Amino acid sequence: RMAAAPPSYCFVAFPPCSKDGLVVFGKNSARPRDEVQEVVYFAAAEHDPGSKVECTYIEIEQVPKTHAVVLSRPSWLWGAEMGANEHGVCVANEAVVTREPASESEALLGMDLVRLGLERGATAKEALDVIVALLEEHGQGGNYYEDGSSCHTFQSAFLIVDRNEAWILETSGKYWAAEKITEGVKCICNQLSLTTKIDAEHPELRNYVKSQGWWNGDSDFNFSEVFALADDHLACCSGRESLEKQGGDVSAQAMIDVLRDKDSGVCVDSESFLTTASIVSVLPQDPSFPCIHYFTGTPDPSRSIFKPFIFVDDVKLVPKVQSPSFGNDDPAKKIPRFQEKPDRRHELYKAHEWARSLLENDQDKGQKLMRIMLDLEKQGLEAMEDILSRTEILDPAEVVDLFYDCVDTELKFFK
Numbered sequence: 001r002m003a004a005a006p007p008s009y010c011f012v013a014f015p016p017c018s019k020d021g022l023v024v025f026g027k028n029s030a031r032p033r034d035e036v037q038e039v040v041y042f043a044a045a046e047h048d049p050g051s052k053v054e055c056t057y058i059e060i061e062q063v064p065k066t067h068a069v070v071l072s073r074p075s076w077l078w079g080a081e082m083g084a085n086e087h088g089v090c091v092a093n094e095a096v097v098t099r100e101p102a103s104e105s106e107a108l109l110g111m112d113l114v115r116l117g118l119e120r121g122a123t124a125k126e127a128l129d130v131i132v133a134l135l136e137e138h139g140q141g142g143n144y145y146e147d148g149s150s151c152h153t154f155q156s157a158f159l160i161v162d163r164n165e166a167w168i169l170e171t172s173g174k175y176w177a178a179e180k181i182t183e184g185v186k187c188i189c190n191q192l193s194l195t196t197k198i199d200a201e202h203p204e205l206r207n208y209v210k211s212q213g214w215w216n217g218d219s220d221f222n223f224s225e226v227f228a229l230a231d232d233h234l235a236c237c238s239g240r241e242s243l244e245k246q247g248g249d250v251s252a253q254a255m256i257d258v259l260r261d262k263d264s265g266v267c268v269d270s271e272s273f274l275t276t277a278s279i280v281s282v283l284p285q286d287p288s289f290p291c292i293h294y295f296t297g298t299p300d301p302s303r304s305i306f307k308p309f310i311f312v313d314d315v316k317l318v319p320k321v322q323s324p325s326f327g328n329d330d331p332a333k334k335i336p337r338f339q340e341k342p343d344r345r346h347e348l349y350k351a352h353e354w355a356r357s358l359l360e361n362d363q364d365k366g367q368k369l370m371r372i373m374l375d376l377e378k379q380g381l382e383a384m385e386d387i388l389s390r391t392e393i394l395d396p397a398e399v400v401d402l403f404y405d406c407v408d409t410e411l412k413f414f415k
Helices: 110-120 124-138 205-213 223-227 237-243 250-258 346-360 363-389 402-414
Strands: 010-011 022-032 037-042 052-055 060-061 069-074 081-083 089-095 157-159 166-172 176-182 183-188 273-283 291-293 307-309
Touching: 010 157, 010 237, 010 250, 022 089, 022 157, 022 176, 022 250, 037 273, 069 110, 069 273, 069 291, 081 110, 081 273, 089 110, 110 124, 110 157, 124 157, 124 166, 124 176, 157 183, 157 363, 157 402, 166 183, 166 223, 176 205, 183 237, 237 250, 250 273, 250 363, 273 363, 291 363, 307 363, 307 402, 346 363, 346 402, 363 402
Parallel strands: none
Antiparallel strands: 010 022, 010 183, 022 273, 037 069, 052 060, 069 081, 081 089, 089 157, 157 166, 166 176, 273 291, 291 307
């Protein structure tokens, strides 16, 4: 049996479950324990005709214009586990296992498709169209982990969200189906969740599964039943219940609380996997308000703080949450790949390691530090709530250093 997919969780809450006309998105990225995630920003850009873009394993055609994006990504690869663009689109992916073995040959990773969808789609539906077109053209495949000894491959599921709607996209090879969501709470995790409500699909999907003998064409077409491994289709998601209990009041804070919950299994801390980074995004349905994206940039959200980022022109870059770059000498770029593992820790990650050891070894000091950190986070959350409750338009100068300053303050506390 194929190795289990890492148990990440992604959520979205729409009114009436969420607060005051806000769409709230969140993801915990569960990855191999020692993998470092960085938070990176890429400005919008124009590209010459015929130019190419080098993804993690393959090169593909570039488009004339890419949107500004902020990404949380394992620092050895090109794509992202999760992120947002300047148009208020958020995308997160999940590794899933289906009855079709995922391809080991190098193609696009699900994580590359997250970034490509964000760079090229100005709405959730546009990002979905981008992802499925690239899947059709280039396929998905290649090692999901920085591991030279064995190839870990998965199919992909995506949660794609904007201010108005969300799409759950689930794939197996180049085949796919998607469901549109506009209200309530939805969770996706590392197993298929689409059943009979399908709002868009690969044009050949049903013919393909009939030809494989997986569906007779008479019964209702149920995507998970057709594609899941027999024992795998379970109801996901304790986290969803906690969000539904909020009764119309899901806010950034409520989403953060769910992502921090170890008892529910949403915050993963197991022998092989750890929540290596987290994101929460608040997308006001009224487009005159800015979208706010909170990133940890460090592992274990129950011991990290969520720091806000808002897209404005000339936003200040934050080298302290970026991993060192090894250029063409990077073992992830040389063939055979991953023959060694360089130290990819960024400055915030290293400082956070110190804080984690304090939390584990000195309870008094650790709890005091945690209180200070949570207080810092609360100040950020309150400042952002203030921005979303004002009548006047946000002055970009006010938030150009926002994420930079939050990371800087956090580092000072660790010092």
